[in-house]
Amino acid sequence: MSLRYGLLGLLAEGPASGYDLAQRFQEVLGQIWPAQHPKIYAELRRLADEGLIEVDSQGPRRRTAYRITPDGLAAVRKWLADGDVDHTMRLQPLLRSLFFWLMDPGELADHLEREAAFYAAAAEVYRDYAARKDRGEFGSAPPVQSMRVTIEAAIRLNQALADWARWAAEHPPRPGA
Known part of the structure; x- marks a missing residue:
């Protein structure tokens, strides 16, 4: 479930494509929180279906950039403030x-x-x-x-x-x- 909030948080910084988001995950979190492209794209579709993000622009080769909606920003802020944190570590x-x-x-x-x-x-x-x-x-x-x-x-x-x-x-x- 945290992938969705990670994506929402990154999109709160500004519009990005699925590829850009995968690069950001790798750059910042690397082996700590891996996020594979297929999972990112599937989660982006779910977030769009739920109205938490929307298409910002479409470029060549069907490259789609998304931006967070006000509902998406409210959802990530609620998740951040929630007292229940999953402390599971799979090492x-x-x-x-x-x-x-x-x-x-x-x-x-x-x-x-x-x-x-x-x-x-x-x-x-x-x-x-x-x-x-x-x-x-x-x-x-x-x-x-x-x-x-x-x-x-x-x-x-x-x-x-x-x-x-x-x-x-x-x-x-x-x-x-």
Whole structure:
């Protein structure tokens, strides 16, 4: 259900096509909240059917840009103010960690080294992005300020997972039978 509000929030910044919205999701949220093109386009159709967005313009190759309606803006604001937040996190690396005892110690060490490197690199990408924002390369509009908060969370989450993988490598479980 959050995809719809993510799309509404991005459209509150200004009109955008499904392709543009997919790029924004990837740019800002990457592996934290993936949004595939087919799901985005299906959700845009539902939002339009419900009157929460409308067509802003149509360009070449049937490229359609949408804009948020007043009802759409009210819906995203209500969602933001709602006290109930879904805190579910589906992190495959953590699910796998539950079964590390089944891995060969050498394979586990290699796996954890790759995990630490992946998350450290992701944190660095977000640090670079944050530095560009802090230098003012994207202006200082409210959406940019909010995005900076999100980027800081991405930095901290990725760094924490890199630190966790390093810790796990130093404290491996004993292999199972």
